[in-house]
Amino acid sequence: MSVPYEYAVIQAVPRVERGELINVGVILYCHRHDFLNARTLLHEQRLLALDPNADLDGIRAALKSWEITCAGGADGGAAREMKQGERFRWLVAPRSTILRAGPVHMGLADDPSAELDRLVALLVH
Template identity: 30%
Template sequence: MQDKYIFEYAVIRVVPKVEREEFVNVGLILFSKRLKFLKIQYQIPTHKIQCLCADFDIDQLEKNLAAFEKVCTDKTNRSPISQFEIDEKFRWITAVKSSSIQTSRPHPGYTVNINETFEALYQELVL
């Protein structure tokens, strides 16, 4: 029997107008402490976002999401956040924010194949 590993994930959302509380799912972040796994993936559905807010700054959104990705992948130890353990990075990204980029609350699960689980969740929740 294969081992099951616990993981947590959160959906990354864009909230074009925070006061309206409408959002578009744009990405997923998933981590497993035991597997030392932290992955983030996103795509920006420009048309959907601009339907909610025509003048939303897509270029700034791309920069901000790239910064999230760098937090997950940077191993240079040049910044304080890059020195965090992966669970601390996950908690930092999923901390409650009142900005235009937010995450869902973290959700737990079990998996025997973390990469397949990531892809299935990404397909279901983002695409």
């Protein structure tokens, strides 16, 4: 049975003042399946085309932190105390940083993990 889910594309904006970005992942939340996950993929050449001085190691670390936050935080930080829905809302809240979430969209799926794979293939690869 298909159930509703919410997702947002994770975007890298290496120079906020220019407004240029590339899609680097997708975060998906499905309350009914108790599912929150982010899958990321950094296309280094595409990012360097926007900013040849982009800090690739820093961006990779920031992307990893999104995945850790989805899982509940490994360091005992604020994410550990949050419910999945709260962590999703925290990650997709508007921000002016090198990584941000695009608009939140909704859909229906039987398998949130398979749907996340489909969205990453469609929107990031």
